[in-house]
Amino acid sequence: MEPVLNSQLNQRLSTQFFTRPTLAVARDLLGCRLFTRLGTETTGGTIVEVEAYHAAGDEASHSFRGPTLRNQSMFLEGGHSYVYLIYGLHHCFNVVTEEPGTGAAVLVRAILPTVGIETMHKRAGEISRAGRLGEARLLAHLGSGPARVCRALGIDRRCDGLDLVGSDRVWLEPPERSLELAVATGPRVGITRSTDLPWRFCVKDHPLVSRPRIATLG
DNA sequence: CAGTCGATGTACT
DNA sequence: GTACATCGACTGG
Numbered sequence: 143m144e145p146v147l148n149s150q151l152n153q154r155l156s157t158q159f160f161t162r163p164t165l166a167v168a169r170d171l172l173g174c175r176l177f178t179r180l181g182t183e184t185t186g187g188t189i190v191e192v193e194a195y196h197a198a199g200d201e202a203s204h205s206f207r208g209p210t211l212r213n214q215s216m217f218l219e220g221g222h223s224y225v226y227l228i229y230g231l232h233h234c235f236n237v238v239t240e241e242p243g244t245g246a247a248v249l250v251r252a253i254l255p256t257v258g259i260e261t262m263h264k265r266a267g268e269i270s271r272a273g274r275l276g277e278a279r280l281l282a283h284l285g286s287g288p289a290r291v292c293r294a295l296g297i298d299r300r301c302d303g304l305d306l307v308g309s310d311r312v313w314l315e316p317p318e319r320s321l322e323l324a325v326a327t328g329p330r331v332g333i334t335r336s337t338d339l340p341w342r343f344c345v346k347d348h349p350l351v352s353r354p355r356i357a358t359l360g
Numbered sequence: 361c362a363g364t365c366g367a368t369g370t371a372c373t
Numbered sequence: 374g375t376a377c378a379t380c381g382a383c384t385g386g
Binding site: 195202204226232236249251330331333 | 376379
Binding site for chain 1: 367368369370371372
C-alpha cells in the first residue's frame with residue numbers, strides 16, 4: 143500500500159541547487175517534490191507555488207533587519223530549512239538559499255499531495271467546509287496555502303534549521319520527469335511592504351493552486 | 361460568490 | 374502595545 147521510496151539515498155536536490163540566486167531557485171522549485179518522514183509516516187507532494195524573500199532591499203522579509211533568535215536559520219547556507227510560527231497558530235516552511243549569511247529564502251505556498259494522502263487527511267482533520275468540496279478540490283485544499291502545506295506534512299518548529307540535503311526527516315527531490323512548466327509570476331500574498339516585487343511564482347493554469355486569482359498575476 | 365473577524369505566540373517598537 | 378509571509382467560520386447578497 144505505502145509506496146516504496148528510494149529518495150533517502152539518490153535523487154535529492156543538492157547544495158549547489160540551493161546556493162544559487164534566490165529567484166532562480168524559487169522558479170526551479172516548481173515541480174520539485176517536498177517530503178517529510180516523521181515517525182513512520184512519509185508524506186510528500188509536488189510544489190506548485192512559492193515566494194522568494196531576500197535580505198537586501200526586501201522589507202517584507204524576516205531577514206531585512208538582520209539575524210534574530212527567530213530568523214537565524216535564514217542565515218544558514220542554502221539548503222537548510224527556516225520554519226516559523228505565524229499568527230500564533232500556523233507554521234510556514236521556507237528553503238534557505240544562497241551563501242551562508244545572506245538571509246534569503248523561498249516560502250513554499252502550495253503543494254499537490256502525492257504520497258501519504260491518508261496521513262495528510264488525518265492531520266488536517268475532517269473539516270465541514272472541505273467535506274462539501276469535490277474530490278479534486280478536497281485534495282487541493284490539503285496543500286494550498288503555506289500553513290496547510292505544513293499541516294499536511296507535519297512540519298513545525300522542530301523542523302527549523304534542518305539540513306535538507308542530508309536530513310532523513312525533511313528533503314526535496316527534483317521533478318519525476320523533466321518537463322517544461324508554464325510559470326506565472328506576480329506580487330506576493332499577505333504582506334504590506336515591498337509589495338511591488340513580483341516574487342511569487344506558480345505553475346500556470348493549474349486548477350489546484352492556492353489562490354484562484356491567478357489572473358491578477360503579471 | 362465577497363467581505364469580515366477571531367484565534368493566538370512571538371518579535372520588535 | 375502592535376504587527377504579523379494565515380486559516381476557517383461566519384455573515385450577507
